[in-house]
Amino acid sequence: MVKPERGPRERMVFSAAQLIRRDGVEATGMRDVAAHAGAPRGSLQHYFPGGKEQLVAEALRWAGRYAADRVARFLAAMERPTPSGLFAAMVGQWTDEYRTSGFAGGCPVAAATVDRAQSSETAREAAADAFAAWTRPVADALTGMGVPAARSEPLATLMIGALEGAIVIARAERDVRALTTVARELGPLLDAAATEA
Amino acid sequence: MVKPERGPRERMVFSAAQLIRRDGVEATGMRDVAAHAGAPRGSLQHYFPGGKEQLVAEALRWAGRYAADRVARFLAAMERPTPSGLFAAMVGQWTDEYRTSGFAGGCPVAAATVDRAQSSETAREAAADAFAAWTRPVADALTGMGVPAARSEPLATLMIGALEGAIVIARAERDVRALTTVARELGPLLDAAATEA
DNA sequence: CCCTCGTTATGACAGCTGTCATAGTAGCCC
């Protein structure tokens, strides 16, 4: 998650996602977002007339697209893609971050769901859309690897669910143990689904 | 999660857990907790001189014990316990709640991790302890069902991780799909680990 | 030069937060 040099609007959306995944939605203030993005405070009401609601929703949309792009990139980097290999890459992104940069942040979509699912319908919908945008390419990839069509989406949900849960546990424990565990335990199951056809 | 008729102190701890799992730690105010518990506001500083930090930590301890007790009760209710049966019971608790009471709340431990892992060391530790208190009886149960000792704890972590992730997804989607999916997909894997011995 | 429009600047607003100081009450033991 490196900050690209885009316009101030895009930087604020990115910064919002960054801060949300660190501190949660509620603890992330609009003034913090502008400061983190190096954007003027006055631009907030100009670019996001819908207020925090809109900013959070756009941050989640961004996160969903980002996750989907990562999946595509993982697949492109593997010469002989396997379900376990894809899952290992998805998990590896998090173990790498935690090992090199510490356990400061989690998944922004999960954070928004925990903080806002009950209090903001638009945030909840945006989170659901983000999960859907993430699940789709994973499921498609599984199908492409020989997983029966009927099981691709369930298995993709299992992968993302196990990853999300492991992220939470790892962050609480400040240990990547949970992440490496789910990757190791789930790998054979995923590969088996691709070969039984 | 039915409210027992205990003293005001215990009621406040319980109410804190209840509100945290609904709205997150940050959005849960001390005044809200007292009101929800039907306890006087003045009792907060009397019972919890450590402030919100202490209240949150105790709520997480309570949640960890509660989860562990539920596992023990699930096991006691099964005449021939199997790993998949235990997992189905754990997931079933959530599908039942969501189907009958709506998707208002998630797991308080996950909520605290998302909101406070970075900002409060004691809350983070309390969350890690809660996960540990929950994992232990699950792993012990797996061992008792014939799962090799070396795989019991990893599989318990996988179960709890997948459940936590599915809770988040289900709450975002307002659909139990993710929960039923992980229970169905993971069941055979768990039972296989118990019989290969 | 002036006018316009996308952007920014600034200050204010009510509302809420956790925390604290202080006082008050109820009950029990001596």
Add this chain to the structure above:
DNA sequence: GGGCTACTATGACAGCTGTCATAACGAGGG
């Protein structure tokens, strides 16, 4: 009754929140 302890009540505090009103800037076109 006096004194002690456990608990409750209440009001205040500074600090922060999201939002808004208002004004100023700055470049580009007429």
